[in-house]
Amino acid sequence: MNKLTLRTLPALLLAVFSGAASAAAFQLWEQNASGLGTAYAGSAAVADNASTIFYNPAGMSELTGYQVSVGVTGVGPSYTFRNDGSTLAGNNGGDAGGWHAVPNLYLSGRLTDKLSLGLGISAPFGLATEYDSGWVGRAQTIKSEVRTINYNPSVAYRLNDKVSLGFGVNYQKIDAELTNAGGVLKGDDSTWGWNAGALFTLSPAMRVGLSYRSSMKYTLEGTLNGATPVRADVELPDTAILSVWQQVSDRWEAMGDLSYTRWNSLKSLNVISRATGNAIPPAGETFNYDNAWRIAWGAAYKASEMAKIKFGIAYDRTPVRDADRSARVPDNSRLWLSLGGQWNAGRHGKVDLGYSYLYVRDPDINMTKNGTTLRGSYDASAHIVGLQYSVGF
Structure with missing residues (x-):
C-alpha cells in the first residue's frame, strides 16, 4: 500500500490541523483557547466546556x-539565526518561524x-520551520514540517459526588x-493510543484532576527524494498532568498545573530502505531528548455576571539538550505570560479570547552533520492568540 497517495479528506484535515510548536520540542498545548488566558493552568480540573475531553x-x-x-489558536513562533563560525557560506536563513492555525472541536453529552x-x-503535535534555501545551514535543514490530527472518542462515569473517572481512545x-x-x-502513518483521567471534587469550591495520555508509536512510510521507498520508527511521548482548581471567593478562581512529558522516547529518527532493509544514515535525525516538565499558575476574576478576566504564567522546560540542538527544532526553555477574557451570554454560549507571549531563552547551536558545522545562536520568541466558542443545550 502506497501511503503517500493522496487521500482527499485525510489530506485536507491534516492541512487544517497543522501548527508550529509552542510547548517544549514540538508538542502543542493549545487544544482549546479557553485555557490560553491562564497559561493552561488547571487544565485537567477546570472542566468548564467540552474541551476537557483532551x-x-x-x-x-x-x-x-x-x-x-x-x-482556533494562532501560533506565531519566531526563530532568527545569528551565524558565528559555520563552515558553509550563505545568509542567516531569515525567520524560520511563522504563523499557523491550530483548530479544535469537541462534543459531549450527558446520557444519565x-x-x-x-x-x-485536535492536533497534539506540530512542527513548522523553514529557512531560505541559500542559508549557512542548508546542508542540515531547510524545511521541517510535522502535522497531526487526533480523533478522541471518550467516556466519563461519575462514581459518586466526589470521584469521576474518564477514558478515551x-x-x-x-x-x-x-x-x-x-x-x-x-x-x-496512523496509530492508536489512549487517555484516561480522574476528577476529585474535594468540596464545592475545589477540584483536583489527574490525567494521562499514552505515547503514540508510528512506523512512517514514504519516500526519499521522491523515489527511494523508506520507513522510520517514531514514538511520540506520553504526558501526565496534575491540576487544581479552586473557587477562592465569589469573584476569584485560582488554578495550578504540573505536567510531565516523557520525551526520552524520541532518541533518533533512523531511516531504513524498504527495498534492502539497510539504514540510510544521512537521511536520519538525532534527537536524544530528555524528559520535560511544565508548571503553570493562573487566576480568573469575575468582573460582572457576564465577563471574566483571566491571566496566568507558566514555565516550560525544554527536553532538548544543548549538545544535540538542531536547526530543525531550535528549542529552549520558555516562560509563558498570558491574558484572556470570557464573555458569557447564557443560553447563547460563552466566548473566550486569549493571548500568550512566550519568552524563550535564546538557543545556541553547534551541530556537525552531513560534513558541515552549523554554529551560532537564535533570537527566539512566540505569540499565541486564540478564540473559543462553547455552548450547551
Whole structure:
C-alpha cells in the first residue's frame, strides 16, 4: 500500500490541523483557547466546556446536557539565526518561524446522571520551520514540517459526588516532511493510543484532576527524494498532568498545573530502505531528548455576571539538550505570560479570547552533520492568540 497517495479528506484535515510548536520540542498545548488566558493552568480540573475531553475526559461529568466547543489558536513562533563560525557560506536563513492555525472541536453529552460520552478532534503535535534555501545551514535543514490530527472518542462515569473517572481512545494520523540541500524525506502513518483521567471534587469550591495520555508509536512510510521507498520508527511521548482548581471567593478562581512529558522516547529518527532493509544514515535525525516538565499558575476574576478576566504564567522546560540542538527544532526553555477574557451570554454560549507571549531563552547551536558545522545562536520568541466558542443545550 502506497501511503503517500493522496487521500482527499485525510489530506485536507491534516492541512487544517497543522501548527508550529509552542510547548517544549514540538508538542502543542493549545487544544482549546479557553485555557490560553491562564497559561493552561488547571487544565485537567477546570472542566468548564467540552474541551476537557483532551485534558481530562473525567471532566465531562461536570457538564450538563449536550455541549459543543469549537475554537482556533494562532501560533506565531519566531526563530532568527545569528551565524558565528559555520563552515558553509550563505545568509542567516531569515525567520524560520511563522504563523499557523491550530483548530479544535469537541462534543459531549450527558446520557444519565452518571454517564457521559464525548468526541474530540485536535492536533497534539506540530512542527513548522523553514529557512531560505541559500542559508549557512542548508546542508542540515531547510524545511521541517510535522502535522497531526487526533480523533478522541471518550467516556466519563461519575462514581459518586466526589470521584469521576474518564477514558478515551485516540486514533492519530501524522504527516512529515524534512528537507535539506541534499534531499527531501516524506512519510506518513496512523496509530492508536489512549487517555484516561480522574476528577476529585474535594468540596464545592475545589477540584483536583489527574490525567494521562499514552505515547503514540508510528512506523512512517514514504519516500526519499521522491523515489527511494523508506520507513522510520517514531514514538511520540506520553504526558501526565496534575491540576487544581479552586473557587477562592465569589469573584476569584485560582488554578495550578504540573505536567510531565516523557520525551526520552524520541532518541533518533533512523531511516531504513524498504527495498534492502539497510539504514540510510544521512537521511536520519538525532534527537536524544530528555524528559520535560511544565508548571503553570493562573487566576480568573469575575468582573460582572457576564465577563471574566483571566491571566496566568507558566514555565516550560525544554527536553532538548544543548549538545544535540538542531536547526530543525531550535528549542529552549520558555516562560509563558498570558491574558484572556470570557464573555458569557447564557443560553447563547460563552466566548473566550486569549493571548500568550512566550519568552524563550535564546538557543545556541553547534551541530556537525552531513560534513558541515552549523554554529551560532537564535533570537527566539512566540505569540499565541486564540478564540473559543462553547455552548450547551
